Amino acid sequence: MAKTLFDKIWEKHVVKQIEGGPSVLYIDKHFIHEVTSPQAFKGLEKRGMQVFRPKQIVATADHNVPTLNQHLPIKEELSRIQVQTLKENCEKFGIELYGLGHPFQGIVHVIGPELGVTQPGMTMVCGDSHTSTHGAFGSIAFGIGTSEVEMVMATQCLMQSKPKLMRINIEGELKNGVVSKDIVLYVLAQISASGATGYFIEFAGSAIRSLSMEARMTICNMSIEMGARGGMIAPDEVTYEYMKGRLFAPQGEAWDKAVAYWRTLPTDEGATFDQEYTYQAADIEPMITYGTNPGMGIGVTGHVPALSEIEEREKPSFEKSLQYMGLEAGKSIQGKKVDYVFIGSCTNSRIEDLRMVASFVKGKKKADDVEVWIVPGSKQVEKQAIEEGIDKIFEEAGFQLRQPGCSACLGMNEDKIPAGKYCVSTSNRNFEGRQGAGARTLLASPLTAAAAAVTGVITDVRELI
Incomplete structure (x- = not known):
C-alpha cells in the first residue's frame, strides 16, 4: 500500500x-x-x-x-x-x-x-x-x-491522535523578487488562517523542490498559521547537502546508513491525502498582510478587500481588524508610511535571509524616519554575518544589527513596537498587540521589508531590483 x-x-x-x-x-x-x-x-x-x-x-x-x-x-x-x-x-x-x-x-x-x-x-x-x-x-x-x-x-x-493529511503543491518558477515567505503568505491568503485546521501539511511541487533548506524552513514555520498541526517537506539531495558535516549530524558510515534510510521516506506514488491544493508559482507576487491574522494578506500591488468582497459572517471581525490597523477597505496598501522594520524571528533570521537583505541594501540608505532592527537567529548566524562583512553593509545603510533572540516577533522582551506605529515584519504573526500593545504589524518577506526600510513606505521590491 x-x-x-x-x-x-x-x-x-x-x-x-x-x-x-x-x-x-x-x-x-x-x-x-x-x-x-x-x-x-x-x-x-x-x-x-x-x-x-x-x-x-x-x-x-x-x-x-x-x-x-x-x-x-x-x-x-x-x-x-x-x-x-x-x-x-x-x-x-x-x-x-x-x-x-x-x-x-x-x-x-x-x-x-x-x-x-x-x-x-x-x-x-x-x-x-x-x-x-x-x-x-x-x-x-x-x-x-x-x-x-x-x-x-x-x-x-x-x-x-493522528491528524488528517493535506498536500499543498506549488508548481513552476517563482518570479523575480518573490521568495518563500511570499509563497506561504499567498497560500494563507487562499485558504485562510483556519483552512488547514486538523491537518498535517506536506508541501510539494517543483517550486518547493527548487528552494534551499532555509527557504523551506520559512514555509514549514508558518504552516501552523493555517491552523495545521504542522508542515513538512520530503528530504532530498538539497536536505543532505545542507546537513552533511554539521556538528550533531551522523558521520562516516553512520551518515551513509542514515541517508539510505532517509531516501525511503518521501511519499510513495499513488499515496492519498484527505485534502489537496495546487497553486502556480507564477501567480505569486510579493505579499504583505493588512489585518490582524496571517491569512489577511494581499499582493503588494493589490488592494485591501472591499466590504462587499467579505462574507457576511466575517464582516464584524474584518472591520474590527481594519479599525485596529488604521486601514480602509478597498484601498491600496502600496505607499503606506511605515515606522519600523523588523527582520528576524524563527521565520526569517537565518544567514540566507541576512545575505538576501544585505545584497539588496548594499550602497543604499534607510529612510530617515524608519527604525530598522536586524536580529540574527543565533550566535552562529551573527558570527557568520560579521565574518562575511554583512554587519558593515547594514551599518552603512543605517540598519541596526542586534544580538540573537526572538526579539520583536512578540512582546515578551525589551524589543517592542510602540502603540500606533506600523512595523513591516518578517515574523509570523500580526495579532493585535503581538509586537507590543497597540503595535500594527504588516508581515512580509525580507526583501519586501528591506524595500520598506529604504523607501520608508510599503513598496513593490520588484521596482527596485
Missing part, C-alpha cells in the same frame, strides 16, 4: 495504539526554552521524578532575552527570572543549556537545524507552536503545551 511521508514516520514511532483513542508516540528530540518549561520542571519535582532521557533534550534561551548588551543582567524582571530559572532547572536535571554567552545560543528553531540536531524521519516537539519549522527536513515536528512538555520529559513519549 502506498504511504505518505507522514505515515511512514508516524508508524515507526507508535509505541502503543490505544483502542478507540490516541497513539502513544515516541519522541526523538525535545527542544525547550525559558517560557514553557518552568511549570513542567516543577511538575516533575512535585512527583519526585527525574527527566527520563536528558540527552534527547536541547535547551536554549530565546524568547525573553534582550538583543542588546547580552553581557549585562536582563533589565525586565520577569524575563530575568525566566532565563535564570531555565539555567537552574537544566543544572538540576542534567540538561545541557545553550544559554546567553554560549556560542550555540539562539532561537530554538534556528539552532536545531544549523547544529544538525534536526534530521529527517524524526519526531520532534517543543513548547512552542513554530516547532513545525523542523518539518522542512522531512520530520514530524509540532508544538505542545506545558503539561505535554512535562509528559515528554518524564517518559520521552506523548499521547497524540
Whole structure:
C-alpha cells in the first residue's frame, strides 16, 4: 500500500495504539526554552521524578532575552527570572543549556537545524507552536503545551491522535523578487488562517523542490498559521547537502546508513491525502498582510478587500481588524508610511535571509524616519554575518544589527513596537498587540521589508531590483 511521508514516520514511532483513542508516540528530540518549561520542571519535582532521557533534550534561551548588551543582567524582571530559572532547572536535571554567552545560543528553531540536531524521519516537539519549522527536513515536528512538555520529559513519549493529511503543491518558477515567505503568505491568503485546521501539511511541487533548506524552513514555520498541526517537506539531495558535516549530524558510515534510510521516506506514488491544493508559482507576487491574522494578506500591488468582497459572517471581525490597523477597505496598501522594520524571528533570521537583505541594501540608505532592527537567529548566524562583512553593509545603510533572540516577533522582551506605529515584519504573526500593545504589524518577506526600510513606505521590491 502506498504511504505518505507522514505515515511512514508516524508508524515507526507508535509505541502503543490505544483502542478507540490516541497513539502513544515516541519522541526523538525535545527542544525547550525559558517560557514553557518552568511549570513542567516543577511538575516533575512535585512527583519526585527525574527527566527520563536528558540527552534527547536541547535547551536554549530565546524568547525573553534582550538583543542588546547580552553581557549585562536582563533589565525586565520577569524575563530575568525566566532565563535564570531555565539555567537552574537544566543544572538540576542534567540538561545541557545553550544559554546567553554560549556560542550555540539562539532561537530554538534556528539552532536545531544549523547544529544538525534536526534530521529527517524524526519526531520532534517543543513548547512552542513554530516547532513545525523542523518539518522542512522531512520530520514530524509540532508544538505542545506545558503539561505535554512535562509528559515528554518524564517518559520521552506523548499521547497524540493522528491528524488528517493535506498536500499543498506549488508548481513552476517563482518570479523575480518573490521568495518563500511570499509563497506561504499567498497560500494563507487562499485558504485562510483556519483552512488547514486538523491537518498535517506536506508541501510539494517543483517550486518547493527548487528552494534551499532555509527557504523551506520559512514555509514549514508558518504552516501552523493555517491552523495545521504542522508542515513538512520530503528530504532530498538539497536536505543532505545542507546537513552533511554539521556538528550533531551522523558521520562516516553512520551518515551513509542514515541517508539510505532517509531516501525511503518521501511519499510513495499513488499515496492519498484527505485534502489537496495546487497553486502556480507564477501567480505569486510579493505579499504583505493588512489585518490582524496571517491569512489577511494581499499582493503588494493589490488592494485591501472591499466590504462587499467579505462574507457576511466575517464582516464584524474584518472591520474590527481594519479599525485596529488604521486601514480602509478597498484601498491600496502600496505607499503606506511605515515606522519600523523588523527582520528576524524563527521565520526569517537565518544567514540566507541576512545575505538576501544585505545584497539588496548594499550602497543604499534607510529612510530617515524608519527604525530598522536586524536580529540574527543565533550566535552562529551573527558570527557568520560579521565574518562575511554583512554587519558593515547594514551599518552603512543605517540598519541596526542586534544580538540573537526572538526579539520583536512578540512582546515578551525589551524589543517592542510602540502603540500606533506600523512595523513591516518578517515574523509570523500580526495579532493585535503581538509586537507590543497597540503595535500594527504588516508581515512580509525580507526583501519586501528591506524595500520598506529604504523607501520608508510599503513598496513593490520588484521596482527596485
